[in-house]
Amino acid sequence: MLEQIIAKKRELIKTLPAQFERQEKPTRGFYQALKDGKEQTGVGLIAEIKRASPSKGDLALGMDILSQAKLYESGGADTISVLTDTPFFKGTNQDLQVVKAVTNIPVLRKDFIIDERQIFESASIGADAILLIAAVLDGKQIEAYTKIATDLGLDVLVEVHNLEELEEVLAYSSPRLLGVNNRDLKTFQTSLDVTEQLVKHIPKECFVVSESGIHKKQDVEQVVQAGADAMLVGEHLVTNGSPTETIPQLKEGAIHANLR
Numbered sequence: 001m002l003e004q005i006i007a008k009k010r011e012l013i014k015t016l017p018a019q020f021e022r023q024e025k026p027t028r029g030f031y032q033a034l035k036d037g038k039e040q041t042g043v044g045l046i047a048e049i050k051r052a053s054p055s056k057g058d059l060a061l062g063m064d065i066l067s068q069a070k071l072y073e074s075g076g077a078d079t080i081s082v083l084t085d086t087p088f089f090k091g092t093n094q095d096l097q098v099v100k101a102v103t104n105i106p107v108l109r110k111d112f113i114i115d116e117r118q119i120f121e122s123a124s125i126g127a128d129a130i131l132l133i134a135a136v137l138d139g140k141q142i143e144a145y146t147k148i149a150t151d152l153g154l155d156v157l158v159e160v161h162n163l164e165e166l167e168e169v170l171a172y173s174s175p176r177l178l179g180v181n182n183r184d185l186k187t188f189q190t191s192l193d194v195t196e197q198l199v200k201h202i203p204k205e206c207f208v209v210s211e212s213g214i215h216k217k218q219d220v221e222q223v224v225q226a227g228a229d230a231m232l233v234g235e236h237l238v239t240n241g242s243p244t245e246t247i248p249q250l251k252e253g254a255i256h257a258n259l260r
């Protein structure tokens with residue numbers, strides 16, 4: 001599946017313009033917002049807008065992105081992630097632009113970035129941060145793409161799933177924000193043990209985001225206890241009631257973890 005996603009992405013990239021307009025407005029600090037969120041509530045939260053995924057199929061096809069984003073913000077999300085991949089996740093660049101326009105918190109563009117032009121595109125549509133995935137990029141590419149993004153004022157979340165990817169990333173750069181994906185993008189197997197195992201090998205200076213498979217307070221407790229500074233939650237927030245209730249419930253898990 002990951003290979004299919006990347007093959008399709010390669011095709012779509014051919015249709016991208018050579019140049020993009022620069023954003024006039026300064027970016028919102030994505031990293032800083034997560035850090036502040038951790039200070040205030042014990043854990044930072046990236047709340048994700050995700051209509052569908054290859055692993056779970058359709059999750060929330062009819063979701064009203066505008067009100068969902070507002071509920072994320074009023075519910076206490078520190079930042080928002082928007083899936084912009086269309087063929088596999090049914091998201092669009094316009095989704096991100098809508099979310100950015102109706103909120104005041106930083107927005108991550110969640111997509112499969114494999115070409116420099118996608119970074120300029122991300123900046124032009126108003127993203128405050130981008131995701132770089134170690135399962136599809138090597139350490140040198142991550143280093144180079146991080147530099148391009150940083151020069152554009154974007155923060156970067158580097159995502160790893162295993163020790164091999166982590167070591168490859170660390171051989172070339174020192175990411176400030178490191179995501180541990182609990183889901184294996186090749187098999188879709190998801191386990192919070194991935195965070196527990198990998199955090200031990202991550203340098204203390206990194207701000208760690210535990211991603212995927214977080215559904216309840218106890219999950220949050222587990223990953224925070226393991227050493228995660230923030231979490232990225234999609235499915236649970238798009239399929240379960242109002243985010244103004246589900247977000248505070250999730251964040252409560254950090255209080256329990258920190259008390260122990």
Ligand SMILES: O=P(O)(O)OC[C@@H](O)[C@@H](O)c1c[nH]c2ccccc12
Binds near residue numbers: 110181214
């Ligand atoms: O819906 P979940 O299980 O809460 O997961 C969210 C997020 O971590 C997941 O969407 C994700 C993490 N890394 C990715 C890379 C590409 C696409 C999607 C992802």
